Amino acid sequence: MTLTELEDRVPALWEYTKNMPQDIRSRCTVRTHAPGSIIHQKDMELNYFGIVAAGENRVINEFENGNVYMIEGNQAIDFIGEVTILACMERTSVTIEAVTDNVVAYISRKDAERWLSEDINILRLASKHTAFKLYRSSYTNGAKLFYPPAYLLLDYIVRFGRQNGMDNHKSSKNLIINRTRQLLQEEIGVNVKTLNRTIYQLKQEGFFDVCKGKISFSREQYEAAVTWLNASKDK
Known part of the structure; x- marks a missing residue:
């Protein structure tokens, strides 16, 4: 070409x-x-x-x-x-x-x-x-040192959602983060054991689903993550 x-x-x-x-x-x-x-x-x-x-x-x-x-x-x-x-x-x-x-x-x-x-x-x-x-x-800079793993993972999910049009009110499709756990560990900055534990915890709380090992979330779950992050920042 x-x-x-x-x-x-x-x-x-x-x-x-x-x-x-x-x-x-x-x-x-x-x-x-x-x-x-x-x-x-x-x-x-x-x-x-x-x-x-x-x-x-x-x-x-x-x-x-x-x-x-x-x-x-x-x-x-x-x-x-x-x-x-x-x-x-x-x-x-x-x-x-x-x-x-x-x-x-x-x-x-x-x-x-x-x-x-x-x-x-x-x-x-x-x-x-x-x-x-x-x-x-x-x-x-510094967020990975001072925020807990749940905050870092939800912040990552929200940023992924924004980059892929989840802020568009007409968007209704679920998004899948097609990353391996190794890649997520490197991108978020927590070790694999902590990451797996955090994924299990937040999945149980309804912030996302896991499909074939990959994180999947709807618009409603995205908005719940945004609300949680905003509340955490105010504490």
Whole structure:
């Protein structure tokens, strides 16, 4: 697939690529990363810049003892490598893993640095994305240290619901969080035993159902979780 074909498939991408120099455009390649594959690894030399046109990925930090900490989840349209390039660093600081199929348009780091220096539009968009991630991280930083597991899980469910249109009053379908317990553990920040115990407790209290091991919730259950979270914040 060419960049032009990808723009036809994802019209929103044009806002990002409309001023890309023609010679850089001619060198652009499009690649699809399958779910579970590594898009880039922590501490690797960054030689490219990518724009995620479709898909969801997660940003994680891996430690030598084997533990994995999830920093954030991102959905298209997003960037790959922008933080490293804007920070003028040589190596990546995090690992990015595809959650669904990720379709990414790639150019070389050299081409990206030139493009960012010449085109205020792409520089503004990349900077905006970076600032938004920092804002989101700063806003919730520390929650995993001070809130109980039930709060963290319900907060995760509510955020998942909002991202998938549950705030739309016309939405009536149930949502299923298609995550393994291992992924949920990393994303929420509690160990598997605590997570399983919390899932059992909240299921018994009626906040969601479990279907084939996956959390499923209705609009009514979503609203109950929102009410519970708001009440907890006031305590």
